[in-house]
Amino acid sequence: xxxxxxxxxxxxxxxxxxxxxxxxxxxxxxxxxxxxxxxxxxxxxxxxxxxxxxxxxxxxxxxxxxxxxxxxxxxxxxxxxxxxxxxxxxxxxxxxxxxxxxxxxxxxxxxxxxxxxxxxxxxxxxxxxxxxxxxxxxxxxxxxxxxxxxxxxxxxxxxxxxxxxxxxxxxxxxxxxxxxxxxxxxxxxxxxxxxxxxxxxxxxxxxxxxxxxxxxxxxxxxxxxxxxxxxxxxxxxxxxxxxxxxxxxxxxxxxxxxxxxxxxxxxxxxxxxxxxxxxxxxxxxxxxx
Amino acid sequence: xxxxxxxxxxxxxxxxxxxxxxxxxxxxxxxxxxxxxxxxxxxxxxxxxxxxxxxxxxxxxxxxxxxxxxxxxxxxxxxxxxxxxxxxxxxxxxxxxxxxxxxxxxxxxxxxxxxxxxxxxxxxxxxxxxxxxxxxxxxxxxxxxxxxxxxxxxxxxxxxxxxxxxxxxxxxxxxxxxxxxxxxxxxxxxxxxxxxxxxxxxxxxxxxxxxxxxxxxxxxxxxxxxxxxxxxxxxxxxxxxxxxxxxxxxxxxxxxxxxxxxxxxxxxxxxxxxxxxxxxxxxxxxxxxxxxxxxxxxxxxxxxxxxxxxxxxxxxxxxxxxxxxxxxxxxxxxxxxxxxxxxxxxxxxxxxxxxxxxxxxxxxxxxxxxxxxxxxxxxxxxxxxxxxxxxxxxxxxxxxxxxxxxxxxxxxxxxxxxxxxxxxxxxxxxxxxxxxxxxxxxxxxxxxxxxxxxxxxxxxxxxxxxxxxxxxxxxxxxxxxxxxxxxxxxxxxxxxxxxxxxxxx
Numbered sequence: 137x138x139x140x141x142x143x144x145x146x147x148x149x150x151x152x153x154x155x156x157x158x159x160x161x162x163x164x165x166x167x168x169x170x171x172x173x174x175x176x177x178x179x180x181x182x183x184x185x186x187x188x189x190x191x192x193x194x195x196x197x198x199x200x201x202x203x204x205x206x207x208x209x210x211x212x213x214x215x216x217x218x219x220x221x222x223x224x225x226x227x228x229x230x231x232x233x234x235x236x237x238x239x240x241x242x243x244x245x246x247x248x249x250x251x252x253x254x255x256x257x258x259x260x261x262x263x264x265x266x267x268x269x270x271x272x273x274x275x276x277x278x279x280x281x282x283x284x285x286x287x288x289x290x291x292x293x294x295x296x297x298x299x300x301x302x303x304x305x306x307x308x309x310x311x312x313x314x315x316x317x318x319x320x321x322x323x324x325x326x327x328x329x330x331x332x333x334x335x336x337x338x339x340x341x342x343x344x345x346x347x348x349x350x351x352x353x354x355x356x357x358x359x360x361x362x363x364x365x366x367x368x369x370x371x372x373x374x375x376x377x378x379x380x381x382x383x384x385x386x387x388x389x390x391x392x393x394x395x396x397x398x399x400x401x402x403x404x405x406x407x408x409x410x411x412x413x414x415x416x417x418x419x420x421x422x423x424x425x
Numbered sequence: 426x427x428x429x430x431x432x433x434x435x436x437x438x439x440x441x442x443x444x445x446x447x448x449x450x451x452x453x454x455x456x457x458x459x460x461x462x463x464x465x466x467x468x469x470x471x472x473x474x475x476x477x478x479x480x481x482x483x484x485x486x487x488x489x490x491x492x493x494x495x496x497x498x499x500x501x502x503x504x505x506x507x508x509x510x511x512x513x514x515x516x517x518x519x520x521x522x523x524x525x526x527x528x529x530x531x532x533x534x535x536x537x538x539x540x541x542x543x544x545x546x547x548x549x550x551x552x553x554x555x556x557x558x559x560x561x562x563x564x565x566x567x568x569x570x571x572x573x574x575x576x577x578x579x580x581x582x583x584x585x586x587x588x589x590x591x592x593x594x595x596x597x598x599x600x601x602x603x604x605x606x607x608x609x610x611x612x613x614x615x616x617x618x619x620x621x622x623x624x625x626x627x628x629x630x631x632x633x634x635x636x637x638x639x640x641x642x643x644x645x646x647x648x649x650x651x652x653x654x655x656x657x658x659x660x661x662x663x664x665x666x667x668x669x670x671x672x673x674x675x676x677x678x679x680x681x682x683x684x685x686x687x688x689x690x691x692x693x694x695x696x697x698x699x700x701x702x703x704x705x706x707x708x709x710x711x712x713x714x715x716x717x718x719x720x721x722x723x724x725x726x727x728x729x730x731x732x733x734x735x736x737x738x739x740x741x742x743x744x745x746x747x748x749x750x751x752x753x754x755x756x757x758x759x760x761x762x763x764x765x766x767x768x769x770x771x772x773x774x775x776x777x778x779x780x781x782x783x784x785x786x787x788x789x790x791x792x793x794x795x796x797x798x799x800x801x802x803x804x805x806x807x808x809x810x811x812x813x814x815x816x817x818x819x820x821x822x823x824x825x826x827x828x829x830x831x832x833x834x835x836x837x838x839x840x841x842x843x844x845x846x847x848x849x850x851x852x853x854x855x856x857x858x859x860x861x862x863x864x865x866x867x868x869x870x871x872x873x874x875x876x877x878x879x880x881x882x883x884x885x886x887x888x889x890x891x892x893x894x895x896x897x898x899x900x901x902x903x904x905x906x907x908x909x910x911x912x913x914x915x916x917x918x919x920x921x922x923x924x925x926x927x928x929x930x
């Protein structure tokens with residue numbers, strides 16, 4: 137798992153010796169990995185393996201017990217995420233995330249959801265509301281710009297005609313995409329997606345793959361992806377990290393992971409090693425699309 | 426919930442035993458309740474008290490409850506016509522008796538009214554009328570099922586229409602408000618009520634920022650009202666400052682109090698937040714009550730200076746060397762001048778509050794408040810600082826409370842902790858909740874409903890709180906998000922309607 141080194145030295149995000157304990161429970165145990173620009177790094181593992189906990193540490197919802205999370209920000213240099221306050225990670229370090237159970241602002245419109253993601257920029261433009269209250273040109277222009285960026289992502293996610301709907305009234309698949317659009321509106325350098333394909337039908341999954349590839353190739357940011365849907369993981373991931381019981385058990389390209397006996401064991405248990413691996417191997421080889 | 430299939434709507438045969446069982450059960454409950462409360466009455470007789478029995482009334486109440494329940498059940502079973510006829514005939518008969526009673530209290534048909542208490546008679550008439558009306562309405566809408574979702578959608582459309590209409594009748598209401606003091610009906614009493622109503626509208630709008638927009642349930646809003654009032658009163662009496670100098674200070678002090686409250690409750694939400702804010706409101710009152718050397722405790726502060734019209738006092742005979750308002754403008758003195766001035770003062774303050782709220786809703790802070798109400802976790806994930814956002818909501822909401830408070834102090838000329846009890850907080854919150862969270866026009870209507878009407882009908886004082894409670898319960902059951910809770914997006918991609926696609930249902 138040698139990560140291609142970033143021009144300015146070091147990968148975009150490197151997680152070193154991350155450990156998270158909740159009382160006596162060790163949710164993550166000494167996990168290290170890295171992810172780079174223009175690359176999709178998937179984190180997979182059985183339920184309860186600690187995938188979401190890794191995300192929560194990365195995005196400031198938890199303070200890690202041990203470990204160092206370095207973000208090599210293209211413009212701002214090295215940032216230590218574990219030392220930042222929760223809301224500063226998206227605001228200052230430009231790390232965006234989505235949630236396993238979608239968290240939009242349901243009673244607000246789709247467009248408002250996207251404008252809100254540009255809050256800090258607009259806040260400065262509105263002179264912390266003073267200029268905005270006085271109706272100054274400066275704020276109006278900034279808002280116009282924010283709408284344009286929102287429209288860009290609405291077009292990419294196919295939500296343009298529904299921009300004025302309440303976010304909560306959107307169909308499920310649209311809500312998933314809106315959440316990704318909202319995360320992209322903060323103009324992240326690293327995007328963390330927590331099960332973006334959960335609950336999507338095969339067609340929607342394929343569209344999601346398209347969208348994630350587009351984000352990777354056109355915006356050249358790093359993507360971290362937690363996913364159970366192998367059709368997504370195997371198709372779009374550049375590298376895969378497998379967690380089990382809070383430990384990293386494997387890392388590599390999709391092809392390497394597919395044949396890794398540890399991974400198969402982790403997913404299916406030791407005793408049934410004889411009976412089931414073919415099914416899994418088939419599943420991994422010919423993903424349902 | 427989808428609309429039910431036609432099969433579900435088909436008439437089921439009436440289950441008579443079940444009907445009688447249910448209605449009988451209600452009748453037994455009513456009997457049990459009334460036999461003690463209504464059945465016996467103490468009466469003053471020479472030489473002591475005597476117990477009078479009123480079992481006739483008890484039986485009547487039981488029969489009425491039984492019949493009412495039967496009406497309910499029939500409505501539920503979609504037998505509209507018998508209910509319409511029965512309830513309609515009953516309410517018509519009651520109405521005739523009641524009107525007869527008004528025309529001639531002793532000799533007319535009013536003698537045949539079933540219940541001793543006039544209020545109970547009226548209530549039962551109204552109840553029957555509502556039942557008949559509902560039956561008629563359902564009958565004319567037989568094809569359409571009235572499910573909660575439908576009703577919610579219908580109410581939301583209605584709210585949306587009201588808010589659309591607000592563009593037109595908002596200015597109209599404002600026009601009426603502006604010329605109100607010069608209308609022939611404007612007497613001292615009406616203006617006093619109007620001042621009171623507008624004060625509550627302003628407080629409602631202020632609290633709407635905290636509760637409606639930011640979603641922070643604040644049960645101690647009166648604390649900021651008190652801080653504003655006392656700030657002005659103390660500054661005026663100790664330092665001899667005028668109203669206009671003190672007004673900004675009162676706002677700042679209240680905003681500061683808001684931040685002081687905000688810090689410890691940053692991590693709380695929902696019920697827990699409500700409890701702490703409730704405690705905060707009481708704390709402020711208790712401090713004002715007990716810090717005798719400074720606030721004069723329960724004695725209150727009197728002789729608070731009245732506001733001046735740009736330095737011109739509104740009094741008949743101004744102190745030596747100064748000119749009063751009527752002298753300066755060459756008018757004859759009228760004691761109503763001061764009232765009218767106070768009216769315009771609070772109207773202006775309320776309008777500033779409204780303008781500010783409408784404006785800030787479309788700014789990043791306002792949107793962040795609403796986002797915070799929706800989902801705090803999501804806010805953090807997109808880089809909104811929840812702490813600052815909450816504190817600004819508390820501070821700005823409190824600031825308007827403070828302004829309102831200093832107006833209250835200057836209007837009354839006397840304040841004491843008595844004026845800042847929990848019930849005030851509850852009334853302001855009720856206005857916001859009833860009107861619909863976040864709805865500006867809803868606050869106006871609710872304030873008129875909750876403050877204006879009870880003031881007009883002071884004669885019915887003892888039933889005021891009863892009606893108040895009944896109204897709140899009805900709203901909570903029937904439309905929990907408030908009467909006019911319809912949220913218009915703060916920004917639209919298509920201000921003139923969406924492009925053609927599969928339309929939004």
